[in-house]
Amino acid sequence: MIIAILLVAAAALSLVAIVGIAIARSLQVSGAASPTGQIRLLDVEAFRNLADPAEEDYLRHRLPASEFRKVRKARLRALAGYVQTAGKNAAVLVRVGQNAVASSNTATADAARQLIEQALLLRRNAALVLLRIYVDRVWPNSDLAAAPILDRYNRLSGAAMLLGRLQNPAEAVRISVR
Amino acid sequence: MFQRHSFLWHYLWVAPDLLFGVLAIILWKKGWHKKLRGFFFYAGFQAIQCAVLFPLDHVEGISGRTYWRVYLASELLEAVVVFVLISDLFADVFGSYAALARVGKLLIRWAGGLLVIVATVVTAFAPIDRRFWTYGAVNVVQEAMYIIVSGLMLLLFASAAYFSLAWKRTTFGIALGLGITGCVHLATWGLGANGLFKGSTFLDMVDMATTHVVVLMWFYYLLVPARVVARTEGAPLDNNLAVWNRELERLLQQ
Numbered sequence: 167m168i169i170a171i172l173l174v175a176a177a178a179l180s181l182v183a184i185v186g187i188a189i190a191r192s193l194q195v196s197g198a199a200s201p202t203g204q205i206r207l208l209d210v211e212a213f214r215n216l217a218d219p220a221e222e223d224y225l226r227h228r229l230p231a232s233e234f235r236k237v238r239k240a241r242l243r244a245l246a247g248y249v250q251t252a253g254k255n256a257a258v259l260v261r262v263g264q265n266a267v268a269s270s271n272t273a274t275a276d277a278a279r280q281l282i283e284q285a286l287l288l289r290r291n292a293a294l295v296l297l298r299i300y301v302d303r304v305w306p307n308s309d310l311a312a313a314p315i316l317d318r319y320n321r322l323s324g325a326a327m328l329l330g331r332l333q334n335p336a337e338a339v340r341i342s343v344r
Numbered sequence: 345m346f347q348r349h350s351f352l353w354h355y356l357w358v359a360p361d362l363l364f365g366v367l368a369i370i371l372w373k374k375g376w377h378k379k380l381r382g383f384f385f386y387a388g389f390q391a392i393q394c395a396v397l398f399p400l401d402h403v404e405g406i407s408g409r410t411y412w413r414v415y416l417a418s419e420l421l422e423a424v425v426v427f428v429l430i431s432d433l434f435a436d437v438f439g440s441y442a443a444l445a446r447v448g449k450l451l452i453r454w455a456g457g458l459l460v461i462v463a464t465v466v467t468a469f470a471p472i473d474r475r476f477w478t479y480g481a482v483n484v485v486q487e488a489m490y491i492i493v494s495g496l497m498l499l500l501f502a503s504a505a506y507f508s509l510a511w512k513r514t515t516f517g518i519a520l521g522l523g524i525t526g527c528v529h530l531a532t533w534g535l536g537a538n539g540l541f542k543g544s545t546f547l548d549m550v551d552m553a554t555t556h557v558v559v560l561m562w563f564y565y566l567l568v569p570a571r572v573v574a575r576t577e578g579a580p581l582d583n584n585l586a587v588w589n590r591e592l593e594r595l596l597q598q
Contacts (some may be wrong), residue, residue, distance in 0.1 A: 169469050173487070173534030180498045181527035187501045188520050191511065260508040286443040289507055 194261070201261045206251050213252075216245045239303060246299045253292030259285040353545060356552035361394030363559045370567065380566075382425075382432035383518050387562075389425045393418050412478040419482060423489045429522065430496050436515045437504050444507060451503060452496065459495040463488035470537045483537035490530035497523035517565020521558040528554040 215221060222241075226234055263282035269275045368387040371377050377384040397418065400411050431452065438448025467488045472480030500519060504511065511519070532547040541547050 167538065167540070169466060170535050170538035170540050173466070173491075173538075174531045177490075177494060177527045177531035177534065180494050180530075181524065183498055184501045184520070184523040184527065187505045188516070188523075190505070191516070257506075257508040264508075264510045283441065283443045286441055286507055290443065290447060293506070 201258050201265075204258045205255050208248060208251055208255070213245075213248045216241055216248065242299050242303050246296060249292050249295050249299065253289055253296070256285040256288040256292060260289065353549070353552075356549060356556060358394065358398060360552065360556040360559045361391050361398075363556075363563070364388075364394075365391030367559070367562060367566070376566075380432075380514060380518070382429035386425050386429045389422060393422065409476070409478060412476075412482055416478055416482050416485065419485050419489070423485070426489065426493060426522075429518075430493065430500075433500060433515060433519050433522070434496075437500060437509055437511065437519075441507075441509070444509075447503075451499060455496060455499050456492065459492040462495070463491040466491060467537070471539055480537075483533060486529065486533040487537040490526055490533055493522065494526035494530045497526050513570045514566055517562060521562050521565075524561075525554055525558050 222238070225237055229237060260282055263278040263285060266278035267275055267282065269278065364387045368377075368384060368391060371380060371384045371387065397411070397415060400406050400414055434448050434452045438444045438451075467484045470480070470484050470487065472484065497519065501523060529551055532551050535541055536547050
């Protein structure tokens, strides 16, 4: 009896999730507006500082262990915020790229494909880094490797810029402050 | 009206499978059976399964035991056909992106393995009447199959939404239909396998009505052309030219 109830509940929740995602996707397809307005600018320098292992080593040696753990937790929280935003920006850029990929201009279509691939890699890496950050928040003495996501984000900025330039030479899509 | 062998019951059994047959023929005639290989086999299999099971249920000399044995064998075959279809859907959604092709394969492998374990544990608790085990086995096989199907379809939709992936209209329609039937059938077979609504046609009716609605939905997604949405670019964001030019140069030098 309990198993039957659990199965019905799981089926109902799955059904609601699948139909909800399908409706959201249909609304997205029918919406004609460009999604670039949803991009939140990121301060790459601040992100770079937070992800810098040398900075962390410095703090580890300068601060008492308890103080370091507190500071590190706060830094990880801030870093998670940056990574989440970078991941959300990547998802928006996937949609921007998909809107442009059917362009009759070969250069624009190629730039769009390149943007999609880079944005998808960033989105995947963002998920992995977030997972890593949450693990690090539980085990504060482990080393964090968020640097690859920064590199990917910089490359994504370039790809978004290139596509923006090809679509509209006067303006371009911007995803970071500096 | 809601009784076994009533007109509605017969209609809900036969109509969706007839429609499956028509859909399979249309796919063949349009030459889409290669493009939609998994779905073509699925639709064809559903039509053939009905063509075998319906007469077996109605011919006088055939015992219930024989009917459920044939049903069980057809369910095992259906499981193979459904998993080929799901594998095609994953390949279609993830395969066109080089960055995610490996992720798609890993997802289906690990999630599939995990769901098989969950299905095995859940079905181990299902009560089976040993005097008439084929009926119980049918329930258990269906319950296990739909645990895996609904889990994989949920994973497909959730991961496609997470990565903001674009779906082809046909793939989206097929996946949505399979997701809906997977979830509804999980609930009904879950209840049936655990001995609830025993002897009632309610669960059969829900199952068959869902399949009917979903087949009509598949006709819509496969045969009605999509509306063309005109895309306009929104107002571009402001820009720091020096930084972006540096980024572009760096990109060009890679």
